[in-house]
Amino acid sequence: MQYIDANTVHQSLEYPELISALRKAFREQRVQVPQRHHHHYRYSAGHDHENTLLLMPAWQADGYLGVKTVVVAPDNQNEPTIQGQYTLIDAATGTPRLVMDAASITARRTAAASALAADYLAPVDANTLLMVGTGTLAPELVRAHASIRPIKEVLIWGRSADKARAVAATLQGESFDVSLCNDIQSGMQRADIVSCATMSKTPLIYGKWLREEQHIDLVGAYRPDMREADDLLIRRVALYADVMPHALNETGDLAIPIAEGVITPQSVLGDLPSLCKSPAPAERTGVTCFKSVGHALEDLVAASLVHARVESGSSAG
Structure with missing residues (x-):
């Protein structure tokens, strides 16, 4: 299973295309999104803020299922505040297709x-x-x-x-x-x-x-x-x-x-x-x-675009 790094995610998600895809997905409302999980925990007594674990699933029955796992660590000094991974899965078969950097997916889809x-x-x-x-x-x-x-x-x-x-x-x-x-x-x-x-x-x-x-x-x-x-x-x-x-x-x-x-x-x-x-x-x-x-709809739309771009590049190569 292929891992897609942050640089590839950024290169795969141009804003006009991503905004258009989000508009279509929100308009059609075919993506199922259960309530996401928030879990807060304190890493150590010396930290000023709690960390937050986010679990965000979404799926489209005739397409992909995706799960984003993210940790927000506000007190990080030498590491990014937001880190995690996004797993894109074939909804029909349950076969994982890609794992990609979640922070870059989050940044692009949030801005879009x-x-x-x-x-x-x-x-x-x-x-x-x-x-x-x-x-x-x-x-x-x-x-x-x-x-x-x-x-x-x-x-x-x-x-x-x-x-x-x-x-x-x-x-x-x-x-x-x-x-x-x-x-x-x-x-x-x-x-x-x-x-x-x-x-x-x-x-x-x-x-x-x-x-x-x-x-x-x-x-x-x-x-x-x-x-x-x-x-x-x-x-x-x-x-x-x-x-x-x-x-x-x-x-x-x-x-x-x-x-x-x-x-x-x-x-x-x-x-x-x-x-x-x-x-x-x-x-x-x-x-x-x-x-x-x-x-989580936003994550699934963005991850699907990354997958399409990566597959297109592989085919072209």
């Missing part, structure tokens, strides 16, 4: 899902993007959004200036200008799209900083005790999630304001399946917000 949502929700002429966060997802989110909107300027904010500079360097040579942002508030005043991908436990972006027309992309805060946006922002925006109802209790950006009565579950106006059944892009006014939690 945010871009897919933005294609329905963000201003069609959005040209300035603020990226809050400097992790693995940051450059992927920037590239994905730039693939569906005419992004000309990208601002990078991070708690570490060195990490922000590293992200900016990664993006050199792209079709947009990149600069560092020292203050989130001033960055939000300039940005048409604000993408936030952090592990923050307290809000980083605030409703009082919103413009009249803007799109907010909340990607981090993957646990119920984490959040990136304050109550005012969540209450003021037209709110969407990737897939309901599991998004309501897996992230603090939704679970905390719901528990405290700031919003209700009905405050979430739609999800990717409902958005993908409508034309895109659509003219919208006001401020929209997409909360990404992650969905």
